[in-house]
Amino acid sequence: MDVLDLARTQFAVTGGLHFLFVMLTLGLAPLVAIMHTRHVMTGAPVHERMTRFWGQVYVINYALGIATGLVMEFQFGMGWSGLSHYAGDVFGAPLAIETLGAFFLESTFLGLWIFGWHRLPRWLHLACIWMVTLTAYLSAFWIMAANAFLQNPAGAVERGGRLVLTDVGALLTNPMLTAALPHVIGAGLWAGGFVMMGAGAYRLFTGTDDREFFSRSLRTGVVTALVGSLVTVGFGYAQLAPVLEFQPGKFQGSPLAGIGLGFMVLIGQILQLALMFVLAPTVYWLPRWRWAHPILMLITPLPFLAAILGWLAREVGRQPWLIHGRLTVADAMSPGLTSGMVTASLVAFTGVLGLLAVVDYALIVRTVRRGPDAVALGAFGPVESAGHVPVSAH
Known part of the structure; x- marks a missing residue:
């Protein structure tokens, strides 16, 4: 491989590994917020336990991501x-x-939510997790806006050998963005739902005293995945019109892009059919069907695989352009890079990010195995000391 191919591989590997974390973040954030809302509104202990348990899974994934x-x-x-x-x-x-504007706010509100248990007023504490969800989705919007610009450089003109932004509205309403953003959000919900479903199936299959908790998790995961699949597939097909308009040869010029698209569609359609016609209609009985639990565990990673294949098709199909029609990948690469330099950084980045992915998986699995009673998030009571009264007591 020459230095250009090595640089492309490096970005593809690191980008793909990072997106695995992003998908689970986008999928779990609204689910945790909904669980917390139900806890605040009903006061039912089961909703608090689900909020804390799945909130801890979310925090683990967020921190390592x-x-x-x-x-x-x-x-x-x-x-x-x-x-x-x-x-x-x-x-x-x-x-x-x-x-x-989004990531720093998201981190701030997440910190308030993590350390605000039993300290902040319950409605303010609830607002923190909803702000985490909102800012997470705002982050996705801005990242997708930047990526859509690479696909179709709307709102910019070239002056003096550089691109200059002339129309903010065109940048933010890019046709390569408007369908792609809901597609990615739907994929996140699909993935988050499958993680909940797979975790519930694992605990029910291996035996647990907390069957009601993990039965709820399994059912919630199936319903969430069904909603996510409908959004993902619907807006996936909606992207075909702008792709054919702005990049008509996207899937013909690279055999690789076409393969990625084909397998993404195949996995997505099979999973959606399974959700619509098998899992969703039987969601009430699924927790009792022990024979089905290994199948649910085996298919848990498939939405993540489909998402990586989708990004492969979206990005590789734009080659040889980095900014379609304006800047080639070769011209965008930093001068002076050597194969040795890129290879060394590729090995280092892949090793570190791969290790983080393994640690993320291991910590989430350990959390699932230990169950909701071993969760540290929100486990401590109000901080009471001489002369100090917890905020939530006011």
């Missing part, structure tokens, strides 16, 4: 300085807004 996202940011400057020079004024704007 941060490091993978930082690697992505560094690569733009290290490996693709040509992109920054030519289109940084346009492409960098949504990335900067995502980092400063």
Whole structure:
């Protein structure tokens, strides 16, 4: 492989690993917020336990996913300085807004939610997790806006050898964005639902004293995955019109892009048919059917695989352009890079990010195995000391 192929491989590997974390974040955030809402409104202990348990899974995935996202940011400057020079004024704007206006807010509200148990008033505490969800989706919007610009550089013109933003509205209503964003959000819900379903099936199959808790988790996962599948598949097909308009040869020019699209559609359609005609109609009885639980566990990773194949089709099909019709991948690569330099960083990044993915999986599995009674999130009571009264007591 030459240095260009190595650089492309590096970004593809790190981007793919990072997206695995993103999918679960987008899928679990609204589910945890809904569980917390039910707890606040009803006061039922089961809803508090579900909020804390699945909230801890969310926090584990979020914390480890941060490091993978930082690697992505560094690569733009290290490996693709040509992109920054030519289109940084346009492409960098949504990335900067995502980092400063969405990611930092998301982290702040998540911190308040994590440490606010038994300290903040319950409605304020609830508002924190909904703000986490809102800002997570805002992050997805800005990232997808930046990616859509690479697919179709709307709202920008070239002046003095560089792209200049002339129409913010066109950038934010890019046809390559409007259908792709709901498609990604639906995929996140699909993945989050399958994780809940698979975890519930695992605990019910291996034996648990908390059958009601994991039966609820399994059923919630199936229903969430059904909703996510309908959104994903519907907006997946809705993307075909803008793709055919702006990139008519997207899936013919690369055998690889076509293969990725084909397998993504195959996995998605099979899973959706299974959800619609097998799992959803029998969701009430599924927790009792021990023979079905290994099948549910085996299919849990499939939405993640389908998502990676979808990104492969979206990105590879744009080649040889980094910004379609404006900047090639070769021209975007940083000058002076050697095969040895890129290989070394590829091995390092893959090793670190791969390790983070393994640790994420191991910690989530350990949390599932230990069950809701061993969860640390929100387990401590109000902080009471001489002269101090917990905020929630006011």
